[in-house]
Amino acid sequence: MNTSGQDSQYSGYNFAYLDEQTKRMIRRALLKAVAIPGYQVPFGGREMPMPYGWGTGGMQLTASILGANDVLKVIDQGADDTTNAVSIRTFFERVAHVETTTRTEAASVIQTRHRIPEKALSKGQILVYQVPIPEPLRFIEPSEEETRVMHALEEYGVMHVKLYEDIARHGHIATTYAYPVKVDERYVMDPSPIPKFDNPKLNMSDALMLFGAGREKRLYAIPPYTRVKSLDFEDHPFEIQAWDTPCELCGATDSFLDEVITDDQGGRMFVCSDTDYCQNRREEVA
Amino acid sequence: MKRPQLKRPALLDARNITRLYGPNQGCQDIDFTLHQGEVLGIVGESGSGKSTLLRVLSGLEAPDEGQVIYHSTQQASAAAGSATENLDLYAIGEARRRALLRMEWGLVHQNPRDGLRLGVSAGANVGERLMALGQRHYGDLRAAGQDWMERVELDPRRIDDAPRTFSGGMQQRLQIARTLVTQPRLVFMDEPTGGLDVSVQARLLDMLRTLTRELGLSVILVTHDLAVARLLAHRLMVMRQGRVVEAGLTDQILDDPQHPYTQLLVSSVLTP
Numbered sequence: 241m242n243t244s245g246q247d248s249q250y251s252g253y254n255f256a257y258l259d260e261q262t263k264r265m266i267r268r269a270l271l272k273a274v275a276i277p278g279y280q281v282p283f284g285g286r287e288m289p290m291p292y293g294w295g296t297g298g299m300q301l302t303a304s305i306l307g308a309n310d311v312l313k314v315i316d317q318g319a320d321d322t323t324n325a326v327s328i329r330t331f332f333e334r335v336a337h338v339e340t341t342t343r344t345e346a347a348s349v350i351q352t353r354h355r356i357p358e359k360a361l362s363k364g365q366i367l368v369y370q371v372p373i374p375e376p377l378r379f380i381e382p383s384e385e386e387t388r389v390m391h392a393l394e395e396y397g398v399m400h401v402k403l404y405e406d407i408a409r410h411g412h413i414a415t416t417y418a419y420p421v422k423v424d425e426r427y428v429m430d431p432s433p434i435p436k437f438d439n440p441k442l443n444m445s446d447a448l449m450l451f452g453a454g455r456e457k458r459l460y461a462i463p464p465y466t467r468v469k470s471l472d473f474e475d476h477p478f479e480i481q482a483w484d485t486p487c488e489l490c491g492a493t494d495s496f497l498d499e500v501i502t503d504d505q506g507g508r509m510f511v512c513s514d515t516d517y518c519q520n521r522r523e524e525v526a
Numbered sequence: 527m528k529r530p531q532l533k534r535p536a537l538l539d540a541r542n543i544t545r546l547y548g549p550n551q552g553c554q555d556i557d558f559t560l561h562q563g564e565v566l567g568i569v570g571e572s573g574s575g576k577s578t579l580l581r582v583l584s585g586l587e588a589p590d591e592g593q594v595i596y597h598s599t600q601q602a603s604a605a606a607g608s609a610t611e612n613l614d615l616y617a618i619g620e621a622r623r624r625a626l627l628r629m630e631w632g633l634v635h636q637n638p639r640d641g642l643r644l645g646v647s648a649g650a651n652v653g654e655r656l657m658a659l660g661q662r663h664y665g666d667l668r669a670a671g672q673d674w675m676e677r678v679e680l681d682p683r684r685i686d687d688a689p690r691t692f693s694g695g696m697q698q699r700l701q702i703a704r705t706l707v708t709q710p711r712l713v714f715m716d717e718p719t720g721g722l723d724v725s726v727q728a729r730l731l732d733m734l735r736t737l738t739r740e741l742g743l744s745v746i747l748v749t750h751d752l753a754v755a756r757l758l759a760h761r762l763m764v765m766r767q768g769r770v771v772e773a774g775l776t777d778q779i780l781d782d783p784q785h786p787y788t789q790l791l792v793s794s795v796l797t798p
Contacts, residue, residue: 380643393621395628397658404653405646407664408686473664 256303256336262286266304266459270450273461278423279391280374285457295328295353296454298370302351305366305450306332311339313347318355318496318513325353342516354417356438358495358517361447363464369432371453374460376420376430396428399471407476416481422469423462431468437480437496442468487512490521534561535610536597537712537744538583543592545582546768553579553768556592562711565738565745567759567776569752569791575768576748577716583746584633584714585623588616596712598630628658632705636717638697641704642689648675648700649685655708674703679733695726699733706737713738715747719754731757752795756780764788 254260262284269283288296306312312332316324320342328351329340341347344357351368361367377387380398390396399420406414419436423429431442432451442449442462449462462468472478486493488509495517497510512518538560546552553575560566568576581587583594594615615623627633635641642651649671656667672682678699680692689697698718705713718734719727735758738745749755755762755776762779764772764787772785783789 380645389620389624393624395624395658397654397660400657400662401643401646401650401654404650404657404664404667408647408649408668472662474662475664 253335255308256306256332256338257288258286258300258303262300263304266300269459270301270304270461273450273459274448274463276427277462277466278427278429278460280458280460283457283459285454288454289331290327292455293372294324295351295370297452297456297459298351298353298368298454299328299331299452300454301368301450301452301459302332302349303336305368306336306338306349308336308338310348311341311346313341313344313350314352315350315355315357315514315516316353317498318357319515321515344516354433354435355496355513356434356441358492358512358514359520360441361445363446365447367447367449369434369449369451371430371432371451371458372455373418374430374451374453374456374458376418376428391427394426396422399428400473403471403473403476407473413472413476413478419478420471422471424466425469428471429460429462435481435496436470436478439468439470439478440480444468483510485510487518490518490525492518492521534563536560537562537564538597538746539593539595540583541593541595543579543582543589543594545578545587545589547578550767551575553582553765556770558763558770558773560712560744560746562744563742564761565743565747565759567755567762568746568748568765569750569755569762570765571791572750574765576750576765578768579765580714580716580746580748584631585615585627593617596626598626628655629708630711632708632710632713634698634701634705634713634715634718636720638689638694638701641701642697644689646688647686648680648689648692651689651700651704652707654704659708670707674707675700677737678703679729695722695730698722698730702734702737706741706743709741710743712744712746715745717749717751718747719749719751727754734758752780752792764791 266283269281273279273281286300288299290296314325314329316322319325332338333340344359349366349368353370375387377390377398380402381387403413417435418430418433419439421429421431421439421442431439444465446464448464451461452459470478483497487495487497489511492512495512495514498513499508499510501508536559540556540558543556544554546554556579568579570576582589596613596615597610598613599610649668652671652674653667656670661667671685675682675685680696680699689700692700719730722730731754747758759776762776763770766787772779772788779788780792783792
């Protein structure tokens with residue numbers, strides 16, 4: 241990471257917006273997070289020039305790890321062309337002057353909201369998640385003091401109370417996103433609001449995964465090649481979503497599909513949520 | 527011929543427990559032994575330190591002085607087999623203490639809303655302690671839930687209903703089922719019949735008496751109601767201003783009270 245101090249095209253801003261001391265502090269917290277997979281490390285979150293909930297946690301992490309030679313990709317719900325993705329990408333183009341891309345395989349750092357790219361990530365890539373609520377135990381135990389003790393003592397029985405309740409009400413585990421996982425057989429972690437479709441991609445991944453929650457000022461990590469197991473019951477095993485139809489644009493049957501409403505007559509179509517993946521497949525066919 | 531065991535082994539020792547919030551506020555110099563299968567009642571007026579003592583005994587609050595010794599028979603160590611192990615409750619560390627509370631002990635609150643998770647169904651409430659012990663089979667958890675609802679005389683068809691749709695007496699039964707599902711050896715009860723009307727109280731007491739006998743539970747029961755104490759407790763401790771003023775067999779204390787305060791307490795009972 242050769243962060244050269246002042247070569248931003250906007251004078252007055254440090255490289256990648258944050259000052260060097262802040263980046264150093266976040267990198268120290270990241271090292272701790274990588275050393276204890278799944279453990280939530282508090283950090284001194286800074287104000288970013290955008291509201292909480294738009295990805296301030298992910299942006300602070302990206303700003304801290306970005307070097308001048310990095311290639312950045314930003315996705316929002318899998319797409320490179322939605323508002324959040326476009327504005328964060330433009331932000332880093334301006335304040336860090338780094339190269340950006342929409343191609344998954346060409347990126348060295350990918351900041352994401354809600355999805356993991358369909359194309360398998362490779363060694364050396366870093367995936368940065370924007371996390372709204374980092375604490376998986378919160379819905380059942382509102383006390384922060386208590387949840388920390390529960391993490392420390394591995395008291396994770398209550399996580400299954402939630403899954404039990406799902407089955408009792410709906411007949412199956414109805415949690416479809418932010419599906420809790422156990423990292424390296426130790427910490428229960430909320431994998432940010434990714435669909436459970438993406439949970440298997442967390443397991444033994446080649447890439448480094450970093451999670452940043454800006455409002456709550458916590459970050460956590462999954463180092464490459466870490467075991468990540470989705471919680472389930474013996475007689476109700478973990479399953480991912482499946483669709484009856486392939487993507488109507490590229491015909492993929494193995495990707496996560498979004499339902500798009502096309503008119504007010506009830507017309508709808510299912511298309512890949514990962515725009516880069518869909519685009520590549522269509523180019524291959526053409 | 528099998529003879530009944532006359533000298534039952536001790537389960538819990540309280541040694542000179544003192545926990546004071548101010549002069550005469552709290553409990554002081556409490557010393558007793560609870561044996562296996564015994565129901566010990568703690569009676570006294572409000573402010574006499576009953577609840578403070580219960581909090582100290584059940585691991586929720588450290589005493590200023592004294593020790594709580596629990597004689598555990600559960601897998602003391604791999605080699606020792608079934609040998610008992612004496613655990614000093616406030617010296618074993620938080621992890622061990624919480625594990626003990628979760629697995630071998632139970633706590634029934636006066637207000638069932640304190641002991642239940644109101645956001646999830648009755649079945650999830652009953653199954654929680656089993657899940658904490660590592661049970662991961664939905665069908666088994668559900669069967670255990672229904673079985674225990676039946677044992678506390680709740681309709682097992684209501685297993686998916688939220689506890690808030692239950693009446694006060696039913697919530698208390700649910701709390702008891704949730705506590706007893708892991709078959710603890712020692713249960714602490716804080717006014718289990720408080721706030722219930724007389725006929726509901728009677729049925730609940732009847733059920734508690736049956737369950738403690740069937741499961742061979744040891745119970746420490748805090749109550750201000752002498753009728754409840756007479757029905758459930760084998761032995762009584764009478765507390766006043768943080769101290770035990772009289773202790774002995776329940777019938778002996780209630781029929782022949784020696785201490786002036788106990789005499790006052792017994793003579794104040796209303797009889798219809």
